[in-house]
Amino acid sequence: MTRPAPEPAAVALPQVASVLVPPTRRTADRPALWWAGAVTLALLVLFALLGPLIWREPIAQDLSRFLQAPTPAEPLGHDHLGRSVIARLAHATRLSLVLAILCVTVAMIAGTLTGILAAWRGRWVDTLLHGLSETLVAIPALLIVLIASAAGGGGLTMLFVGIALVQWIEYFRVVRARSGVLLAGPGVEAARLLGLGPVHVLRRHLWPELRPVLLTMASFGIGTAVLTLSTLGFVGVGVSPPTPELGLMITEAFPFYSEAPWMSLAPVLVLAATLLGLLGIRGTEARS
């Protein structure tokens, strides 16, 4: 039975489509925006790596230094408990980046494996996993992380599990959809006719197609994870104090905004730099 191929739906989602089809990578001439993003991120990573080594005491209190103004040794001064703001900022940046990268890595591996599995095996495996993702995708991500955080009680482990659980869904859905198309295509059919095994199909047919998509998604995912962590900290249900965390630092500093604006602005700046840096290297916002 032959039916004309359905015309591409007019309700195609341009946003998603631009994520799925990453811009062609040309190493030769990258736009200035890419470089700006890359340099920003490199500086942030450097700060997260070296900062905690230079300023070692993020939770040591010294109330005689209440809201002390910045000095050359302490470029961001001290907060309302006399703690070094730059030490807290460096440790918070490291925490955010490490947690984000960890979440994205775990979510990507889990999502890719389950996605390929669902597309490959089909039947009940697919029904089960797809049903689960249909349910989870309807719940706002922040809600899932909030519930996980409530279960963890201020611990980092449950926050990590929550964020990874949320991100897993995206990788699963994209990988499953893409692999489904690829596995049904003529390339894989030819490989199977030639008697080449699943390892070949995975390495030569699926991976090269999935890799660029996964990379683009990972840069989104790191931004989302950093943002989620700081949002939870900001509303007071994330990492429990006194652990330095960007969102928590913003909340703590805000009442002292008129006396010590640098204290509130520094974590905001780090957060904005992370998100804008990721935006820059992604480059999907660029338009023709």
Next chain:
Amino acid sequence: MLRLLRRRALQAVGVTLVVSTACFVMIRTLPGDLAFRIAAGRYGYDQVDAASAEGVRAELGLDRPAWQQLLEWWAGLARLDLGTSLVTRASIADELGHALGASLHLAAVALAMGCLVGVTLGAAAAHRPGGALDKLTTLAVVGSRALPPFILGLLLILVFAVHLGVLPAAGHGQASNVALPAAALAIGLAGLFARITRDTVVQVRATEYVQFARTKGLNGRLVLTRHVLRNSGVTVVSYVGVQALILIEGVIVIESLFGWPGLGHALVHAVFWRDVPMIQATAVALALLVVVINTAVDVSTAAMDPRPRVKEVTP
């Protein structure tokens, strides 16, 4: 249409079960003795002893096997019996009613503002792609999307409440109270709406039917309202569903920031105090709100666009 509604109904049941079970697991795995914690929440930390904890345990039936309690937990939810708050002992159904009203108010104002500003900007930018206005909106859109809602909210408080002093930073009850939280939510929504409207209008204007309408001599205004905007509307409205997720996430953060007594505020508060029945009620309500908005979007898209089509793009 029926298939569509059935899918959404399944989603609603699935969402409720997942959230409810998670809350149940949470209440069982809380660190420390649950009865002691609840007693501490009720009577204050220095008033707790073994006797009051035993009282709480017997009252809430915490000493029975887990599966029995889970079944009862689900049965209670099915009867719409949301129980009472572990902390305040108030009926959760009552509190939920108030919070839902406040959240819907905020969300509706934000969505209306975001849609109005975004669609207007997008349509204006699409008028001349690559022009100054187009570039300016692109920049504004990228900026507004890179800023997380809570920083946007803080900036708004700083500018309008602290420095200019024209709008109240927090509170509820007066009409002016909704302005800042709704604006904080609307800026992010408007950014996405502007982008989608701009892209869609540019696409629709390039289609053959618009070319034809022009060729047959229809004036510009009629082409815009009758052909371009109506056909763009289908895409923009279908995006309200995607926006619903962003909106609900924003509601959680923004309500906490501005002290708006809605579902998000109640949820964050409940998470802080580990008030599990309250977490369950507010989380289920927020999750169902997303499903309801998406259902409304499905129905109105189907009404706007008579062409029958398979919704799923991917298998």
